[in-house]
Amino acid sequence: MDPEEAVPDVGRALCGLASRMEAYESQQVRIGQVLDSILSRLPATPAVAEIPPAVVVPLPAMSPAREPRIPPPPRYSGNPQACRGFVTQxxxxxxxxxxxxxxxxxKVGYVMSRLEGKPLEWATSLWESQSPLSFDVKEFLQMFRTIFDAPGRVATASSRLLQIRQASEYAIDFRTLMAETSWNEEAYKAVFYQGLSSRLKDDLVSRDLPDSLEDLIALAIKVDTRLKEHQADKERSKKSHPALALRFQNPMIPPSSPQFTTSPSEEPMQLGKARLSAQEKLRRRLSGLCLYCGGQSHLAVSCPVKLGNTPASSKTVVSFAGSIVPKSVEQSHKFHVPVQIRLSSQAIPVSAFLDSGAAGNFMDLAFAKKVGISLFPVAPPIRVFAIDDRPLSTDTITLTTGELSVQIGALHLEKMSFLIxxxxxxxxxxGLPWLRLHNPSIDWSSGQISRWSQYCQRHCLIPQPLQRVTVSSTSFSAVPSVYRDFSDVFCxxxxxxxxxxxxxxxPIDLLPGTMPPRGRTYPLSPAETAAMKEYISENLQRGFIRPSTSPAGAGFFFVKKKGGGLRPCIDYRGLNKITVKNRYPLPLISELFDQLKGAKIFSKLDLRGTYNLIRIREGDEWxxxxNTRDGHYEYLVMPFGLCNAPAVFQEFVNDIFRDLLGKSVVVYLDDILIFSQDLETHRSxxxxxxxxxxxxxxxxxxEKCTFEVPxxxxxxxIISSRGFEMDPAKVSAIQKWPLPQSTKAIQRFIGFANYYRQFIKGFSSRIAPILSLIRKGGRxxxxxxVALEAFQSLKDAFISASVLRHPEPHLPFFIEVDASDVGAGAILSQRHSADGKxxxxxxxxxxxxxxxxxxxxxxxxxxxVKLALEEWRHLREHLIRSRSILIIRT
Structure with missing residues (x-):
């Protein structure tokens, strides 16, 4: 604004201020007059002795309380586990x-100043767009945690409550995780007691356990502390009465040399080699002896004893243990295990030597070439030495294999590569790295691996019990000869x-704040009790189940099979009700059949074990x-009855055949169909x-597989090159179906008929009278x-149902629609040149x-017409691509 233009405005403002000051002064005058009149009306007060003035001691000036200095929180870059702590800071x-x-x-700006990476990019977009979140720090932080905090924190804390084990920090960890869950006190007590070590439980069993959780935690800490003190006392007692030191003669030292006892200053695993005194060092130097072993003709820097005790891991080259026994004895003490190297089309059996002196995994060059294993160059080449620094015949390694599948024993599998x-x-x-990783327990009397480590239980197949699976050639005579190499797949x-x-x-993820219920124990008949014991025994032996101390427990009972046997069932309805659902879809059967057009040869594989082929996620087994009357058990494999079991299994098999789906394979749960146009392609x-x-x-x-049929x-x-039709066995079942006399029986018939509704013209109109029987007011x-007529009409329609052809995109489509008073119906047809119909x-x-x-x-x-076009909308792309004709008739 121009200064000259601003002068009038300033003048007006000054005039306003002056008038306000005059008004305030006049108010003060009036207030003084009123006070004088009030004081004049008050009575006179008697004189009082003059009070000496009080001595005023000035107080030191008090400055306002200073705010504490708090260091700023570290910058947050998006780690979900650090989100909660960052917000709190x-x-x-x-x-x-x-x-x-x-x-x-x-405040929002301050939070942004401590962000970096993706969190900063997200917050910057809110700041620049003037989002309401950037003006409310509470809403901002709430949205921030929604996006960047670890998902399922409550479920994770619940799971960890069941996993943490014994230590002094156990109570601290337990209380920390309690803050993130919402169980009742009885559940916390049960889980806390379950997590204690066996030693603590043994000590607590003789005591009266407190009623409250806090008292139980305090008692456990007290007992644990005393047990640790007792162990420390035992260790101090051992140190105060040391065992006599061992003495022995070193053959490399002359008899006149003094002997030395072991001491803490010795080198690891070098018994009898104490530090040399000054006199001994001088004697060895004057006599030309080695300062390390006392031997002749070499110095300490090249002492073979010293070099032989150098750990292989300290070298930068690969090393092997040298032989120190006659070859005949050495061969008899070597430990070999049978392994199978799985290539794309075959499994090659070979004997592997377990060598703790080898610094890697190795394969013979001639063997690799013989079986056709691909080799790749190693850059730079690796030098190879024996443990005493002697170069081996092959002094450099220049080749390595790719990653191979190696199976040891029955089911221990891993992927590994070998140096050539x-x-x-x-x-x-x-070699030693493999032995350290897998840490197998070896039964030396039988020469077999008896147990694998915890690492193997998590990452490799666990044989329980370990045994060799033998395949008899006579057992698989039904397998075509071209597939005999895969006989183990049918074992x-x-x-x-x-x-x-x-x-x-x-996974079994529970809704926040829930716990699986404990179901009832069902009474069983003598036959069911025998079947239950057999089921428990078999699955314990296979390792599918194990004894449990879980606070949960579903009911166990049996239902009768159609063939007269008993099928075990577990009532997981309570668990399914509180489980987070997996919505992975199952394939539409109609879409599966659309993919089979043009196929002439078919094979079918039916998987064995189905859901038992999938493990329960570690930590969710409980x-x-x-419950059974003989004990409490939990599954390590996926049982039948879990709500997410079909979705989990379908996702598993879909990912196995992902690149083949719709091209040569269709999969529906445990049923696999392979289809091709010619025999050679089909076999591959x-x-x-x-x-x-x-x-x-x-x-x-x-017994349920079929190979190379039209x-x-x-x-x-029934699927063929012509199309697909109802299975004659199912048609026969419908033909013999008795008249249902209960709601359940009618529902079974409707469900069975509905599965084949695509074969029946006007299915909805036909079945409407039967549906009215199970609705409210029906009998x-x-x-x-009218219902009897509909029942017989449906049975006749199923018996006379025609074959449905595979749609051919290059041929014209005909849609015939019709509408009655109660429903609509349509037929999708094509005219084939073979018969013109x-x-x-x-x-x-x-x-x-x-x-x-x-x-x-x-x-x-x-x-x-609208409903029919919506039903077959997926054919629209084929019509557009092939420029085919669609004819609609009403």
Whole structure:
């Protein structure tokens, strides 16, 4: 603004201020007059002795309390585990240093100043767009935690409560995790007691346990402290009475040399080699002896004893232990294990030498070339020495294998690579790194590996019990000769071992604040009791279940099979009700069949064990616990009855065959169909499918598999190059179906019929009278004539159902629609050149709602056209691509 233009405005403002000052002064005058008049009316007061003036002692000036200095929180870059602590540190800044933040936006700006990476990018977009979140720090931090905090924190804390074990920090960890969960005190007590070590439980069993959780924690800490003190007293007692030091003669030292006892100053594993005194050092130097071992003809720097005791891990080259015994004795003491090296089309058996002196895993060059293993160069080459620094015959390693699948024993599998050397006596050598990683327990009397380490239990297949699976050639005579190399995939015993943990383990995530209920124990008949004991014994031996101390427990009972046997069932309804659902979809059967057009040869594989081929996610096993009158057990494999079991298994098999789905393979849970146009291609595709089953430790039921046929039964349908039709066995079942006399029986018939509804013209209109029997007011045991007629009409329609052809995109499509008073129906057909007739591809029907039934006939016909086009909308892309014709008839 121009200064000259601003002068009038300033003048007016000064005039206003002057008038206000005059008003204030006049008010003060009036107030003084009123006070004088009040004082004049008051009575006179008697004189009082003059009080000496008080001595005023000036107090030191008190400055306002200073805010504590709090260091700023470290910068947050997006780690979910650090999110909660970062937000808490920011809130502490706001609470104890309020003067630093004049408004809510200033607090948001401070939080942003401590961000970096993706969190900063997210916050910057809110700041620049003037989002309401940037003006409210509470809402900002709430959204911040929603995005960046670790998901499932409560569920994770609940899981960790069941995993933490014994230590002085146990109570601290337990209380920390309690703050993030919302169980009741009884559940906390049960889980806390379960987590105590066996030693503590043994001590507590003789005591009266407190009623409250806090008293139980205090008692456990007290007992644990005393047990540790007792152990420390024992160790101090041992040190105060040391054992006599061992003495022995070193053959490298002359008899005249003094002997030395062991002491803490010795080098590791060098018994009898104490530090030399000054006199001994001088004597050895004058005599020309080694200062390390006392031997002649060499110095300490090249002492073979010293070099032989240097750990292999300190060298930068690969080393082997040298032989110090006669060769005949050495061979008899070597420990070999049978292994299988799995290539794409075969499993090669070989004996592997376990060598604790080898600094790596090695394979013989001639063996690798013989079996056709691909080799790759090593850059730079690796020098090879014996343990005493002598170069071996192959002094450098220049080749290595790729990553190979190696199976040891029955089901221990891992992927590993080998360095290539010339070692004909041992084609495969597993060295010290492998032994340290897997740490196998060896039964030296039988020469077998008896147990694997915890690492193997998590990452490799666990044989329980360890045994060799032998495959008899006569057992698999039904396998075509071209697939005999995959006979192990059809081995029944192989499916009876505990599978390994995989990324597809079945998780059981619970809704926040919930606990699996404890179900009832069902009474069993004598026959059921015998079946239960047999079931428990078999699955304990296989390793599928184990004894449990879980606070959860579902009911265990039996239902009768159609063949007369007993099927074990576990009531997981309570667990399923509080489980977070996995919505992975199952395939649409109609879409599966659309992918089979043009196929002429089919093979089917039926998996053995199905859900038992999947492990329960580690840490979730306790949630599957079930009760029997003989004990409390929990599953290590996925049992039947879990709500997420079908979705987990479908995702697993879909990922195995991901690149083959729709091209040569269709998969529905444990049923696998392989289809091809010619025999040669088909055989290579079946081998590929079997190879993938082998690699993922899945096994097939040979008795339910079919190979290389032009017509095959799959999911209740008969599939051929012509199309698909109902299975004759199912048609026969419908033909013999008795008249249902209860609601459950009617529902079973409707469910069975609905599965094949695409074969029946006008299915919805036909079944409407039967549906009315099970609705409110219906009488399922009293069939009116219209319902009896509908029942017989449906049975006749199923018996006379035609074959549905596979849609051919290059041929014209015909849609015939019709509408009645109660529903709509449509037929999708194509005219084939072979006979010039229309052949149905699919049927569609739908019952009208009560409102739709009020439409006039024209609108009902139009609605039928709309519904038919929506049903077969997936064919639109084929029509556009092939420029085919669609004809609609009403």
């Amino acid at each position: 920011c809130q502490i800044q706001f609470e104890f240093q309020p003067s630093q933040f004049s408004c809510e936006r200033a 050397i010339s070692c004909p006596s041992s084609p495969v050598v597993l 029944k015993k192989s499916a009876e071992f505990l599978p390994p943990h995989r990324p597809y383990d079945c 949630k599957t616990a079930f 595709q079946v081998k590929e499918a079997l190879s993938r089953l082998r690699e993922n430790f899945l096994f097939a039921k040979l 017509k095959i039964s799959f999911l209740g349908y 399922p045991n009293c069939w009116p004539p 229309l052949h149905p591809c699919a049927y569609f029907s739908k019952k009208f709602s009560s409102a739709e039934q009020n439409y006039d006939i024209g609108n009902r016909e139009l609605l039928a």
